[in-house]
Amino acid sequence: MTTTLNCISPIDGSVFATRETLSAEAARAAIAETRAAQAAWAARPLQERIDLVMAGVAAVGEMNDEIVPELARMMGRPVRYGGEFGGFNERASYMAEIAEEGLADIEVSDDGAFHRYIRRVPHGVVFVVAPWNYPYMTAINTVAPALIAGNAVVLKHATQTLLVGERMARAFHAAGVPEAVFRNVFLDHDTTSTLIADRQFDFVNFTGSVGGGQAMERAAAGTFTGLGLELGGKDPGYVMDDADPATAAEGLIDAAMFNSGQCCCGIERIYVHDSLFDAFVAKAVEIVNGYRVGDPLDPETTIGPMANTRFAAEVRAQINEAVAAGAVAHIATMPQDDGGCYLTPQILTNVTHDMRVMRDESFGPVVGIMPVKDDAEAVRLMNDSPFGLTASLWTRDAVRAAQVGDAIETGTVFMNRADYLDPALCWTGCKSTGRGGALSVIGYHNLTRPKSYHLKKATT
Structure with a gap:
């Protein structure tokens, strides 16, 4: 079953954009394609993934003249402030710069008997649920490092900024990131919860209200799916x-x-x-x-x-x-x-x-x-x-x-x-603001899992 999402412009109350949501079955099929594409993406050299992600970031920048008035119409930010590309680019660029360090093996020992180390490996499919208030910058906080780390990404934006995910996906695909590896979706709340409960994702990052975060936790209960939550503030x-x-x-x-x-x-x-x-x-x-x-x-x-x-x-x-x-x-x-x-x-x-x-x-x-x-x-x-x-x-x-x-x-x-x-600093909160941490080296740690290697060397 599909529903229609309507972005109502705060400028005059008109319907600015509409999109049909995916049914649960269609969403599962799309996510299955993304999961199948993830291993090949992770197998690419780190520098290649970095270059493709940064090319996607640059392609978003080339759209900025269209993005700025579009954001004004969707969520009301004045055009005089020029959109979000400055912060969008700064955050992605920094995560690209520290990727080698953030994803490097942790060497424990390498002697005549053993080689022991800890490797950071991607979760698999990362689900990013982004808010409307800074829709590009909040999304890139996770999208860029998740892709660089070898994850595939499924992105869902708030209805108020309905067109942002489409633009990001279009830019990244044009830059060479495979369509299955970075996928924008339109989902209603019930389908979103169903997919999380069905363990369709290996990690979920949500930015939004406390109530939304609680819904994410309820959906993930018993699945052991990792959650990153940035919720309310005062x-x-x-x-x-x-x-x-x-x-x-x-x-x-x-x-x-x-x-x-x-x-x-x-x-x-x-x-x-x-x-x-x-x-x-x-x-x-x-x-x-x-x-x-x-x-x-x-x-x-x-x-x-x-x-x-x-x-x-x-x-x-x-x-x-x-x-x-x-x-x-x-x-x-x-x-x-x-x-x-x-x-x-x-x-x-x-x-x-x-x-x-x-x-x-x-x-x-x-x-x-x-x-x-x-x-x-x-x-x-x-x-x-x-x-x-x-x-x-x-x-x-x-x-x-x-x-x-x-x-x-x-x-x-x-x-x-x-x-x-x-x-360069971990973006994190406490109490009802949520848990987890984005950006910085810690951001890479949250978007990967540790995998230990204990290799006994042959003596003859």
Whole structure:
């Protein structure tokens, strides 16, 4: 049985693209072809796989003039920001550069009696379920290293960015990656769960909501299929008493509002030393009042619509609940705010952790700001969350930042920056943000399995 997937454009509510899903039977047949093609792909020399993957990456770059307005129409990011190819290329390039190191045998001993070593071998078929908010960059985090490591890849994108997987597959196939080795599919949720439960995949990487991650775990229960999960976030920023409040506001407010706040590691709550609180808030309000909400196809627009009216309704609900409970909203409703996907970016003060806006994931252009008296209070509040992806610390003292960072339950600690994924570092989270790790050498370790060799040498 097939269903129709509809990508509804947040620009005007029109249907931008439609695709028919595969039935479970058709999907199994396609995956069987992919599984059959994987061994030959893994047998190719490492450098050949690297070259083909990077040629595919370059081919995606050649499409960028088409991709940028297409992304605006699918999920609302303004064209002025130029799409995702910079990060897409940076991440793939870094993983290509470290592939030999990341996949090298671990030599234990080689003497007159034995040769002992551990080899990294591909899982087989890796299933990548990518989100809509950064659909190219989140996908390449796994697609590039998985292919380089010798896996075959099946890619499924969110309905909101329905055309991204097709473009990636077209580019990689044109560059010489076999069609069966890198396959884009359209699947509904039930079929996806059925395929995972049937052990059609050897490793699953999912980026999305906590509920989506729980569905993946339920589907994989008892199959022993490896899972990599990057789920929700409520990332904090902390401005220490020795920071420059204006500089900190510029960094943290951009991290809170860019992409209409729809960033996995966007800043959703900020704690400021009480000596800097008023100056920080004043600068934050000045920055947000300078934004222009509007049509993402207009190069003057700095904040486009949220990707879906449902997402915008959740942000409005959190703001309204907070204000009703005593929070102060600092940004007047902007004329472009239509009550739907287009909404006013908001800064809230007089907030508490009793409010959902400081506790639940918002994933939109709103941030609450609280004063704190010292590092201990800031750490307590930053850890008062079910999530743990990143934390952003603003200070002139790197030693102090590291000490505070050690106490924070998070996957990445930033100092004097935020909302950036460094491909040389493991991208990981804790608590309800998920498990596993992407990129870096650790990314290769998660996309392969260890295989030990204990070779006794002949004595005659």
